[in-house]
Amino acid sequence: MRTSKDKSKDKNYSPPFSPPLNPFEEARWSGAPESETEEEEQVRIQASQQAINTSREIDQFLQEGKKVMERRRRAVKILLLGQSESGKVHFQLAFAPKHFEKERSVWKIVIQLNVIGSIKTILEALKEEYEPGSTYPATPTDASPNPPLRALRRWRLGLSPLFFIEANLLKILAPECTDSRDIIVRAGSGWKTLLHSTSDDPFLQSSENSPRRRRSQAALSLEHDPTSVLVAQRADIISMWNMAETQEVLQRRRPQFRDSPGFFMDDIARIAADDYAPTDYDIIRARIRTMGVEEHQFVVERGPDMSVEYYIADVGGTRNQRASWAPFFDDVQAILFLAPLAFNQTLEEDVRVNRLEDSLHLWRDICQNKLLANANLVLFFNKKDVLIATLKAGVRVSKYVPTYGDLPNDVPSVTKYFKDKFRAYHKKYSPEPRPFFCYETSAIDIKSMSVLLAGVRESVLRQHLRAGEMI
Secondary structure (H helix, E strand, O other), X not given: OOOHHHHHHOOOOOOOOOOOOOOOOOOOOOOOOOOOOHHHHHHHHHHHHHHHHHHHHHHHHHHHHHHHHXXXXXXXXXXXXXXXXXXXXXXXXXXOHHHHHOOHHHHHHHHHHHHHHHHHHHHHHHHHHHOOOOOOOOOOOOOOOOHHHHHHHHHHHHHHHHHHHHXXXXXXXXXXXXXXXXXXXXXXXXXXXXXXOOOOOOEOOOOOOOOOOOHHHOOEOHHHOOHHHHHHOHHHHHHHHHOHHHHHHHHHHOOOOOOOOOOOHHHHHXXXXXXXXXOHHHHHHOOOEEXXXXXXXXXXXXXXXXXXXXXXXXXXXXXXHHHHOHHHOOOOOEEEEEEEOOOOOEOOOOOOOEHHHHHHHHHHHHHHOHHHOXXXXXXXXXXXXXXXXXXXXXXXXXXXXXXXXXXXXXXXXXXXXXHHHHHHHHHHHOOOOOOOEEEEOOOOOOHHHHHHHHHHHHHHHHHHHHHOOOO
């Protein structure tokens, strides 16, 4: 008989054939130890099931994130550049009106805060005129032989609840701010959400038995709703605004008052009403500054670009925020530069600098930026309605822009002059030759804003053609 030792030495020897194990006939390893009790088995099974559920949730989260990234990759990405108060944040109203309707109640509060700020400006100017250097009297209704002074004290007393409500709203929107005229909300802080009418916020929803209201007429708590005070003091506010002495004092002490953003005093009779609902024009004129970068995502609801998804990054326009623009230059199909046609206005942050001159210098910096050598730049002369009203009032361009000389003081000539200026800078400072896109728009004319999408569509098409070396 051959021993195992002999078999190992025999090179032709092969062990008897044994079929492979069938994995379907073998019990799966469960990870259970031999001495596992029933209680321990239940705990182990529950932990295993929880781990499986967690793994599935992670996979689902990753899949959703992948879908979002893919959708964002296919979307049109736009970067809005320009000065603050150049009308940037209101493009959403033109492109997604249904979505914007949800925010109408928020803009009602913003407009009311703008009105309160204007009232404070008027009272301060009247105080400088009739109570210079004096403190408020112990009794606000102290008799005075001066009728305007008596009226000022009466208005100041009657309108004081507005300033209490203003302080309460500022605690919600910007706790560090004490004056609605200086309010700055931080981008991404959800300030619009804070002002939406919800039951767990200072805002109260209408009861089920009450008649249905528009979103802009959502009920607020009395401590946060200026409406009741504005309605109660409506006659006094109108009287104060229409008084000849008030207009004369403002003309001397606050000459730029009417041109300031968020000016609604000419519409105070309509705004100080219980059923007031902001119009699109009101919302566009409303003023609230943001600090930082806000990204707006929406789907176009009408026009040739219907159903196209847009991501618009709205960067801060004040001078101290412009240094933060560079990181947002990448991965955008178009850069829209908004230049308001306000040749007779100055920057709020520096009253010595002309707004249009600052826009021109900023445009030069954007054109010569090497990071943007291949970017599509689209120039929009915004607020053409302001230019028309200014020229109609007899304001001469040459008074604020000496180089304009004796050219005709009409809209076509003025627009052409500034367009040629921007075109010259575009040609001179661009690192590489590129087409010059320029459009004239008016933020208050929603229909005319469709030219923005046309400009973006054309510039994006050119970018794709350039990438394919077809142009």
